[in-house]
Amino acid sequence: MLDLPLWFEVGSLVVLTLILVGDLLLVLKRPHVPSFTESTLWVAFYVGLALVFAGLMFLLGDAEHGGQFLAGWLTEYSLSIDNLFVFVIIMARFSVPRKLQQEVLMVGIIIALILRGVFILLGASLIENFSWIFYLFGAWLVWTAIQQVRGDHEDDDSETFIVRMLRKRVNLTDEYDGVKLRTTIDGTRFFTPMLVVFVAIGTTDLLFALDSIPAIFGITHSAFIVFTANVFALMGLRQLYFLLGGLLERLEYLKYGIAFILAFIGVKLVLHAMHVNELPFINGGEHIEWAPEISTWMSLGVIVVAMAVATVASLIKARVDAKRRGNRLLDEVPHFTEDAGRRDR
Template identity: 75%
Template sequence: MSNLELPLWFEIGSYVVLVGILVFDLILAYRRPHVPSTRESALWVSFYVGLALVFAGLMLVLGDGEHAGQFIAGWLTEYSLSIDNLFVFVIIMASFKVPRKYQQELLMVGIILALIFRGIFILLGAAIIENFSAIFYLFGAFLIYTAFTQAFGKDHGEQTESRFIGFLRKRVAITDEFDGNKIRTVVDGKKHFTPILLVIIALGSTDILFALDSIPAIFGITQSPFIVFTANVFALMGLRQLYFLLGDLIDRLVYLKYGIAFILAFIGVKLFFHALHENELPFINGGEHVEWAPEIGTFTSLGVILASMAIATIASLIKMKRDPNLPDPKEALKLGTSDEGDGDGTDRTH
């Protein structure tokens, strides 16, 4: 894969703008705790998707089509995995009975933690790839294993409170009730943590697990740290609004996990082929490159990713239409906003 050469001002400017948008989003979530309407969420999600496409266009103009395609493929892969992340966020919020008007802030904390953990794994992954190309064999095997567990493993929501959280509850003073959006409160003159601490821990531990999946996946598409990081940022931007836009519908996209599993398996196979093509292990082909191993192109990967997500989503919506035990897709969307506030956190009267 060719090295990406973009103007330094573009790379630095991209980091500054992306950090600025995230900070603005964090401040907005903190200062206006409310349940966003479907329209508000849709507008924000559309804005972030449009921003990602504009960024890809700039990469096309300033760089080339190959790397613009790598960004789109990487962004879509990370976006699909981030949607999978939302399944767990839904379970965590329900498990801890987080008031809906404070879910925005906690979701934003989860997104910031996800960015931090992914940033760390990106730096580690880039350093390992630079010095040990055979890591692609391990990445490929890990993604194929992850794809299998994604498709046939246990549901995300089977157990949300980890042993560590149980351990923490026994040894740290934690209230059973929330006190607004405070992480600490006073009960009978003594300071206690609120359940928000447990929610943050649950979100953080989940983010680490998803970072372990997502970083090898995107390194299977591009080895450019700049593309890897920006694709992750764009995938996580708007995730908070997407959570409220999809509402309960996200738990009814029953075939989505199979689409994500297929993407992970496909990238795992692609990584194996790439590892064989770049092979330096002495016990494989005498340490020589395996010439017959095909290199799967960026646009082939992009087509597979788009097709997988489209088929999984359409199949899920068809099942929702036909299965009487599942609500109509439009009704499912309404469920996510049935207890929305009017912007100041108060419930609407229907």
């Protein structure tokens, strides 16, 4: 059981809240497109902050829970990058002006934090009272991994049912008015496309919360670690969006790495459910002692290797594809023969 000083837990939540509020105020007061250098510095700051927090977990807690935080943070960070990829699709789908994208991303991050907080409370309560929930969590993650490989979540030509209904039932204008949800045109009140964007972002956050919370509960049962890992994974996501830019589209194999992680954690959850089994129709309601328990450090290693392999493989493929396109362009350029060259001279 995690036994951290109360001052550390309360202080951590207060500091994280202040940082998030400060980031929000920065967006509101200085709406702009961050430069590559600015985005890099912010992302490095947030990653460094997460690593410092992990170090404190090792010092004030123990190696097991410090490892759980690292594994949970990396898992949530990888899922947040996948979430970010869908944000890119939504931004393009609704032609959100680049100068407004910071505000949209910040709203998306706040919605994600609220939804994940709710799911963390629900998940912790379910785990405490119903050990069989691990079977459902595990099956859900394996199914999600299959959907991830199939690419069903990347269909950018479709809209959610909620968005389609919204389009039919409210008066929408085609023009944005900053981040305002409503605007007046010739004396008539209209909703701006920003309303549809926020609904699409919120729906996406809901779907990713349904994946991410079971995934991290497969690594740790500590609600404190689950929440802080989620917060650190979402911090800096706005700057990461501008830092990666077009690189997200080149990470073609990222979805396979994430799918592998989800499937691995899904299997781990099912094995844990077997180990603490209480369902009467499985092994007579007795624990299945031979079911292996996958350690935190093995989970951490699998997560790191899966993301590294997926990222490196994606970059190699992007480089090979770029060379092929370059060679194809060179082949299409007309070449003069030696005789033609001599005639020109």
